Amino acid sequence: MGEHDAGRYQRQIPLLGVEGQERLRRARVLVAGVGGLGTVVAACLAAAGVGALRLVDNDKVELSNLNRQLLFIPDDIGRDKAAAAMEKLQLLNPEIRVEGINRTIDDKTVDDLVKDIDLIVDALDNFTTRFILNKVAFSRRLPLIHGAVRGFFGQAATLIPGRTGCLKCLFAKSPPGEIFPILGSTCGVIGAIQATETVKVLTDIGEPLANRLFLWDGQSGEGDIIITKRNPQCVICGGD
Amino acid sequence: MKITIRAFADYREFIGKEMQLDLPEEKTIGELLAGLGESYPNLRREMFAPTGELKEFINIFINGRNIAFLKDMATPLADGDIIALFPPVAGG
Numbered sequence: 001m002g003e004h005d006a007g008r009y010q011r012q013i014p015l016l017g018v019e020g021q022e023r024l025r026r027a028r029v030l031v032a033g034v035g036g037l038g039t040v041v042a043a044c045l046a047a048a049g050v051g052a053l054r055l056v057d058n059d060k061v062e063l064s065n066l067n068r069q070l071l072f073i074p075d076d077i078g079r080d081k082a083a084a085a086m087e088k089l090q091l092l093n094p095e096i097r098v099e100g101i102n103r104t105i106d107d108k109t110v111d112d113l114v115k116d117i118d119l120i121v122d123a124l125d126n127f128t129t130r131f132i133l134n135k136v137a138f139s140r141r142l143p144l145i146h147g148a149v150r151g152f153f154g155q156a157a158t159l160i161p162g163r164t165g166c167l168k169c170l171f172a173k174s175p176p177g178e179i180f181p182i183l184g185s186t187c188g189v190i191g192a193i194q195a196t197e198t199v200k201v202l203t204d205i206g207e208p209l210a211n212r213l214f215l216w217d218g219q220s221g222e223g224d225i226i227i228t229k230r231n232p233q234c235v236i237c238g239g240d
Numbered sequence: 241m242k243i244t245i246r247a248f249a250d251y252r253e254f255i256g257k258e259m260q261l262d263l264p265e266e267k268t269i270g271e272l273l274a275g276l277g278e279s280y281p282n283l284r285r286e287m288f289a290p291t292g293e294l295k296e297f298i299n300i301f302i303n304g305r306n307i308a309f310l311k312d313m314a315t316p317l318a319d320g321d322i323i324a325l326f327p328p329v330a331g332g
Contacts, residue, residue, distance in 0.1 A: 033332050035332055036331070036332060037332040038332070122332075123332050124332050125330065125331050125332040126330060126332075127330055147332065148329045148330050148331060148332060149329060149331045149332060150327075150328075150329040150330065150331045153249045153327070153329050154329060155326075155329050169306075169309070170306060171299070171306065172306060172308035172309065173296070173297060173308070174330075175296075175297040175328045175330050180330070180331035182331055187332075211304075215248050215249070215326060217248065217249055217252070219249075220252070224246075224248060226246075226301060226304065226324045226326075227304045228301070228304040228305075229303070229304040229305055231305065231306075231309045233309070234309075
């Protein structure tokens with residue numbers, strides 16, 4: 001780590017240690033979805049010095065994204081989200097490697113997308129794809145940082161193969177897709193929590209949201225924890 | 241038997257953050273929720289379809305387990321159970 005790096009991270013090295021910072025630098029994180037959650041998580045992780053970020057989204061930037069997708073500006077409208085985000089993150093932190101991949105995450109593409117990845121961030125907007133990501137995370141034994149938002153509400157959980165249940169232990173079905181109402185700051189809260197969880201898992205510092213579901217109620221300004229248990233009969237991770 | 245219901249997000253508006261109930265007899269989660277619907281019409285409107293069925297995708301956990309992986313609405317309640325009710329949140 002050069003002097004330049006040390007300067008950039010000098011305010012977090014007292015928290016993470018030089019070893020922790022090095023772990024971030026060596027880490028390769030997949031951010032699945034580059035929208036309200038994904039742009040926030042990716043920006044936090046880029047700023048924190050995660051050495052390699054792989055951003056995946058199949059969509060283009062739209063005007064209505066700009067109330068919350070903080071890496072995009074009006075000139076980005078019509079551009080691929082993955083490319084536009086990659087460009088901004090690289091400007092934010094030239095020291096790290098950022099890949100922007102315009103691709104739909106499905107059963108056919110997911111295996112390649114998680115190649116050489118150490119941790120997956122779920123910044124998706126539907127459970128069908130979340131379950132695909134969950135399945136590959138648990139078969140490859142990769143930590144999966146779950147997040148979801150709607151309106152003033154959000155939720156987050158850290159799923160660690162071998163230590164916790166998986167997403168399918170918690171949620172049974174995929175709600176139908178919808179154009180969901182959402183405030184940017186809700187994405188800010190949950191995205192930042194997901195980034196914090198990512199840093200904690202990569203550096204082994206603090207206590208991750210393991211076997212816990214964090215529920216955020218922005219309307220009342222309250223955060224709550226539900227203690228969760230794995231499903232011993234889970235089709236994905238049961239018997240793990 | 242004593243059970244605790246913790247409500248989150250919109251559901252808090254209708255039944256408050258947490259309630260403790262002392263049930264005189266054995267009940268399933270379905271029976272409990274139907275009873276709550278009787279006592280709290282706003283909750284009933286929010287959680288139940290006009291047909292009387294619980295709306296799909298509402299999250300109902302008992303002691304940290306989604307009832308979909310227990311016996312669903314037929315899951316029997318036991319003394320000390322903690323029920324969590326929270327709305328589906330899926331955006332990103």
